[in-house]
Amino acid sequence: MGEAKTFTNNLLTLELRENNNSITIRWTGKSVDREPSNFITPILVDAIRKSSDHDKRVTLDFRELAYMNSSTITPIIKTLERAKRGKTRVTVTYLKSLKWQDVIFSALEIFRTKDGRVEIKGL
């Protein structure tokens, strides 16, 4: 695993690790801001751009996220929609045993692509 970059805003921390094949963004804490997109979108956009440039899979790992408000869902689904339409490889991982995560993230199956380029994984 490469070196981690940590981005923190209020109660939310995004830890980004990049190696030769992948970029992983680990979400921890709570995303409760009034406009969480201001913090989240630039990080996701940058990761997706790097992923496209260097053919790396981006993994959004939500397993340690304790809570997110509905405004947080917006930048995530916009990222997935753009990945679905483009060539980026994205994996969403969530904790299946945590009901709120299962309910929210399993619904993101609508962005899954048949070729596995965009995948939603409950672990």
Added chain:
Amino acid sequence: MSPSRKKDSGNGRRRSSIKDSKNDRDRKNAASDAFIVRENRATKRSMKLTVKPNWEEIEEVRNSSSDFFRSHGFPGDAVNALTMVISELIENGIKYGNFKAPENKVTLTIHIGSRLVTVEVFNPVDETAHDHLKRLDRTIQWIRGYQDPFQAYTERIRAVSKRPLRDKESGLGLVRIAYEGKSILDFFVGDDNILNVSAVSILEEDSRR
């Protein structure tokens, strides 16, 4: 705000209205009061919180609500779902309320019944909330048009995902309440310009220990 009413859908559910007639409101209030009194007498399973219209207060509300549900034996999944419902409604109250007067605040009430949990959020509104109230009415009616809130939720996330990145409007809060929170939403505005948004959740067998 101009008064407006909608006819009953005939499906047994109370329809939202931007402004109810006095008779309707009195009837709703009486029913609501009766429910509260009965619950208070029987179980004392009610909580009321007054919240300053500061975004930072929402985390306090989340924590207090979680503690309240846990103290009544709700398992973690139900606590998470109900706390999300409260959080989304308080966020809307703070976003769209009228807090020009320093005494204006958001009020939260929670009532735990034997089979239902009723969450109500009250906040003052003024004429600037007209568009929000129309959107609220439209969204609630739209959600009710689906037998399964999951379908409404996935349709909404499809639509929102296609909007430009710079567009920060979510529009997912209410449909999330219906889907993840398994709640029936309603609202009315009183003559005192207090908006009351309610979410009623039916308790599942495993929701209480």
